[in-house]
Amino acid sequence: MPELPEVETLKRELARVLPGRVVKSVKITWPKTVAPLTPRQFAIRLHGRIITAVSRRAKILLISLTPGQLILAIHLKMTGQLIYYPQGSTLKPAKVEPLIIGGHPQARPFRYTRVIFNFTDGSRLYFNDLRKFGWLKILPAGEVRQIHEQHGLEPLSANFTLKNFAAALKRYPRRRLKQILLDQTVIAGLGNIYADEVSFAAGLRPTRHVKTLSANEMKKLRRAIKKVLRRAIKKGGTSSRNYVRSDGAPGGFAAYLKVYGRAGKPCQYCGQPIVKIKLAGRGTHFCPRCQK
């Protein structure tokens, strides 16, 4: 899924409902999701703990637990979902997997649920993941620090200054723009959709080498990153395939995409057909006229 705007949307939604919840039980239906712990170890370690906060680093959701200062780290990878069912709510499978099971939303309810958290007040949190790439880890404070250190600039933090951004880019002069935008150790949170959208918003081709970027272009790039991410968060993220919000509703940013998924369609600004190529191993979209 899930790039920064989608994880940030989930963070904000879950931060309103999870703090104060006490873990009553945890059910794991796909053990690899919680590896290296066994499902039993994972469940026992969480049992009785209280959620105190929900935060985010890069594309990783961090759920703080007490006692013990543990962090439940969740990565949704390509198809992960987190659905919250308030106390007393009736489960609605159609809302959970609407984009996966096209015309038959209720045919196979919860087919892709891998982990279920039951809280003492009767509310629940479901982790669904079609492709099983996502993971949940229980980390002590020290390992959380590693997660923070292993990632680069947070584009929506005060740290993301032009000076810091330029310095980060300067480390890899020979790499292409697309590749650098996808590198989580340089900028944290961009994925394939937003790397392409940001490049379009900045008027730069994803194929450009970092060393060819002028000071002005770097400035435009930084602005584009902030603008695109902010707007996407405002719309609750992009539901292009499996991603949904914590209540099962789709995000609304798909309607605002300018290049991603629009190969062959006319550019909304100049009419030229959007081009799709393969770059850094990923489908890459751009407007051959608007992007230099």
Place this chain on the structure above:
DNA sequence: AGATGATCCTGTATGC
């Protein structure tokens, strides 16, 4: 160093 492909999975879209 950087580019490429395979890998972890399951499902959908396409082309013949």
Place this chain on the structure above:
DNA sequence: TGCATACAGGATCATC
């Protein structure tokens, strides 16, 4: 209709 192939919001690892 059936079948094969490519591709999909991520990230890591081996190889050239």
